[in-house]
Amino acid sequence: MRQVNLFIMSTAMLLASCGGAKDASKSDQVLIQKSNIQIEGKRMTPEALWAMGRIGGLAVSPDGKKIVYTVAYYSVPENKSNREVFVMNADGSDNQQITQTTFQENEVSWIKGGSKLAFLSNDNGSSQLYEMNPDGSERKQLTNYEGDIEGYSISPDGKKILFISQVKTRQSTADKYPDLPKASGIIVTDLMYKHWDEWVTGAPHPFVADFDGKGISNVIDLLDGQPYESPMRPWGGIEQLAWNTTSDKISYTSRKKTGLAYATSTNSDIYVYDLKTKETKNITEENKGYDTNPQYSPDGKYIAWQSMERDGYEADLNRLFIMNLETGEKRFVSKAFESNVDAFVWSADAQTIYFTGVWHGESHIYALNLANDSVKAITSGVYDYESAALFGDKLIAKRHSMSMGDEIYAVALDGTATQLTFENKAIYDQLEMGKVESRWMTTTDGKQMLTWVIYPPHFDPNKKYPTLLFCEGGPQSPVSQFWSYRWNFQIMAANDYIIVAPNRRGLPGFGVEWNEQISGDYGGQCMKDYFTAIDEMAKEPYVDKDHLGCVGASFGGFSVYWLAGQHNKRFKAFIAHDGIFNMEMQYLETEEKWFANWDMGGAYWEKQNPVAQRTFANSPHRFVDKWDTPILCIHGEKDYRILANQAMAAFDAAILRGIPAELLIYPDENHWVLKPQNGILWQRTFFEWLDKWLKPEANLPK
Template identity: 25%
Template sequence: MGTLRWLSIAATASTALGLTPDGLISAPRRSEAVPNPSGDVAVFSSSQYSFKTHKSSSSWNLLDIKTGGIKLLTNDSNVSEIIWLGSDNSTVLYINGTNSEIPGGVELWVSDISDFANGYKAASLPASFSGLKAVTTENGEVRYLAYAESYANGTAYNEKLAATPLSTARIYDSIYVRHWDYWLTTRFNAVFSGTLKKAKGNGKATYKADGGLKNLVSPVKNAESPYPPFGGSSDYDLSPDGQWVAFKSKAHDLPRSNYTTAYVFVVPHDGSKTAVPINGPDSPGTPAGIKGDVGNPVFSPDSKKIAYWQMEDETYEADRRTVYVYTLGSNETIPSLAKDWDRSPDVLKWADQKNLVIGVEDAGRSRLFTLPADAGDDYKPKNFTDGGVVSAYYFLPDSTLLATRTAIWTSWNVFTASPDKGEIKTLATANEIDPELKGLGPEDVSEFFYEGNWTQIQAFVTYPEGFDKSKTYPLLYYIHGGPQSSWLDSWSSRWNPKVFADQGYVVVAPNPTGSSGFGDELQDAIQNNWGGSPYEDLVKGWEYINENIDYIDTDHGVAAGASYGGFMINWIQGSDLGRKFKALVTHDGTFVADAKISTEELWFMQHDFNGTFWNNRENYRRWDPSAPERILKFSTPHLIIHNDKDYRLPVSEGLSLFNVLQERGVPSRFLNFPDENHWVIHQENSLVWHQQVLGWLNRYSGVEKSNKGAVSLDDTVIPVVNYDP
């Protein structure tokens, strides 16, 4: 496949771009659809960023579950969360993001969806609360939960009312100094409980706050819920009868930097007793030998049981999750359900008293499965949804489910399904609604399997707009992070393969050794093997593409990856595979082996490299991209992106790689965002990120010249610093 042949074909292969970076970033982003009790309508939020005004707008909308029709409920930007109130099909409880009495506080409002603008304030909350959950009890009370930052004394933290300290000094006597993108302080997340009661006024009953808020977490020293940075309302639950609250916290009795251990605590809603763990080291119902992370505690419909998932290993963040069921007030915890099943449940919901519906990552998708609450070890759950990634699901009165998912070809897809009938009806999908996503569809994506280093490996393929298999397109090789993670059939606003493909590439995203959702053996085999089997899987994937897929041009291929994928790109730069690519992109990847000790989650490195930095340093150095013999091979043009607030992989890693590339005379560029963490979130930064990444790849692959309208580095609006004489 020669250069001239490729250039002449590619010039006619794609002259129009489909999904563009600005289209991706400015397309509406919608939440899950939450049905009312009767299953007639569902409420969801939508936000959209404008590159004309450089502002975001937001709205709440109603989805007709029978017809799929959508209508506006409110575009008041102060409405931050809405939930249905009790069994009433038209009344909602919502958080108003402002507070007329307390700067920095929020309010709870009650409104009817038929006359939303004329709702009323039910409670004033003294800080920035979120994660609203509520139930209506038999006596008509509304008992609710929400979370906010807390001081040790249980008082909610209000940033606008907090005193500014005279010194900016930080002092620490224990590790876990910082995490993800923030430095630890004496504040922590906590779940608060409150109650609304009906009171008559002006001739009609209205809800009003009954008493203040109760901090349910602060009485347990060192507890925190939801647990940052990814914890949210799924970290806690309120029993249907309103009597009990369950919340997850990292183990309050162990060093957080060294262990993944977490507990499920149970506490009365009124806070009359201190929360106690149901699976702690001294809890009578704790399953023997089970010491890892926990998640998604959820009460059964009769409020008597709690289902949750837990890992076994106390130092392995990607250990298999299995489901447990605990009976309140007893010493009984049902041993793990479907223990022999080689998958990890993530989301749990009770379908009825005897069955759960679980969301599970499986073979590049996130599918829904049924699981009896007394399933034996050898029970094999069966999925009843298939494509895409289901992000949320709710039960309807007719025993079907309303589910929300994404896929590579759509950012929002709402449908109905049931365990008996499977997927029933699609109600709404973003690629048919949003102008920015018009034309996208499942035909944009396929997959193939190939023989890897020791087993079969799956890979997703994403095609460019106007794809014609009789023509050729340069390869863009996508390498995922984790490393115990995977590429999924899901939408992304950061590494969206369709945006890359529509520049004029065929994007191939393999799931090599270390990938999740394909069984424990594949996932766990990456331990102490970062540059071994995974790298060989990628080499064999490239060879398979080169030998078998005629429409992919490997001669002008490029590769990119983030996090562990960034490490692998750095490893590839010093390997033979690195000479097969015209350009490389590393986003927040590790480079110097010994620098891994600078991370915050020490359990991660100590698990993946089989020991501590001082006792097992040879394991850390075995897969060192910065080894001298590897540096001597560096020659492929390389873009490095690293952000100042990435405390998992400090920015010095990116600078070290850039320094070496520059001194070795390898074409290279360093892109830095001082206000971003492991991800690039802010819309204007995201646009620059896409312009630089795509421009870099397009320049060296030839797409910049051959594909009219492709992103070019010459289009940059950010000054480039160059002090070379």
């Protein structure tokens, strides 16, 4: 449900999005290269979206002269992808693709003083550590570990390696009954038996090993014999672990709970493992919410991490803390920024921390002066920055907007940004993008709400356009300048729709009160904010108020189901993807119970709990008798966050009520749609449905 912006996309997620290392075999590997697609009509198409290269992680060489990064390419006919490695000069010149393989090269970093590149690849079927020269030559496997390596970090002295790998933590049915090796039944005795898109049988553990530059030895599991996760599923990667500057301590993130305790708590901590004494210390024990993503300062005097205050509230303000390693003093240093610290990096002199955070619908880079904890915005503009790394006297970061996917930029400390990569320029040059406009609207309670409006290419104010209300997921994820390969506003605009995307109540970037109002009030002010956005736009002469649609996923899907019973004939078509239809069932079905407890206010059987009772009284399924509008329901059967039976029930209810409905079910997709052909199918189905009900001329006899 909740969408999280991470500093680095973990290798586990990269592998999942590409089919997974374990799914790769020599027989089905295909070399997928950059597309030279030709686009007719200068309008965005699903095929154009899937032809785009997707920039992944990046790293700057120790001397600051080179940048290495990865790009994923997809093949719709093959329904596969692979990820390649590129190296360029610090000014973006001499950009060279240095790999061209059928494998997944991930998490590239500079090692051995910058003379070599380390990376993860699945050449032999499992994910292992490799090295090569910066020109791609002399590719050599460095590890032959028995499991997949999902992330790694070389120690500052180059003599050790920290890596992530899965360990078995639960007895299988075959373990219990060896004479039934083909039995498929799963015996469950506690909660958290499923998570995100998998049946839980193990946990990621952090391992440390000696590294002589040729291979690893003396491997130690930092959580040996313990059933806990580090990093934490499903989002965590190597960013949740860190070396200290002297290579003798490792900090790691873990929620040391299992079963019911894990399912009902967000209380994770930062632990420090001493390689000399083999002792572990919890340095955040007093805090009861999330503590994640530790980073040591370059001078070795401090450690910083992200922290949420309250247990069970996974969208609490994500604060930045630092601790003096000599005195143990801790400080909440990001108080001056009333929004989440999404990613951060220390300056070379340890006097400043640079971080990204969202404010008023844009995610920018900020400088936090540790002398007085003041915050200054470095960048500005209608786009989002994602992650940042030191780059001499500059920062290197990825940037995107509603009109362009990720590219790499060099950012001077005065905010001057220089684009270094032009991965998809050949595609953008063939496209005409719609205008993106910000509007501030007055809500029903007198507040000001930022709403993004995206217009079709060649917009003509003298015409009337069908218009879509976009309902954000999360529920507490910002409607910032995001770029999506599925919920892409420019492809909606290219199909001649105006899109209205409000930053309704319950989104970060407008202060804590605005963000928190949604908790326990799913059917309240946030829904009034939706009505404000679409009603204000419907007053415009170029909006066809008789052909309005409403679309959304996750909490946005819940919003669609809820609005279907409350919209008073505003809309002529609905599309809900992975949405909650029956909140009583959702309370029991979702795996992360802390989410349901916080957002719903408690269990539906708590009859004396007014917040919980209000929540469940507003469940969309209770208003099916008021449904009167065609609806498309989409869901993945591997979505264990919101089970697919929610969409099936909504679809069945619509059909039983005589309402035109359609159901798109993916047996092999989770809360997202990751496979290329499934992505194309999603787009085609999406627009066929909207065109059928919102473009009357499309239904005329030909």
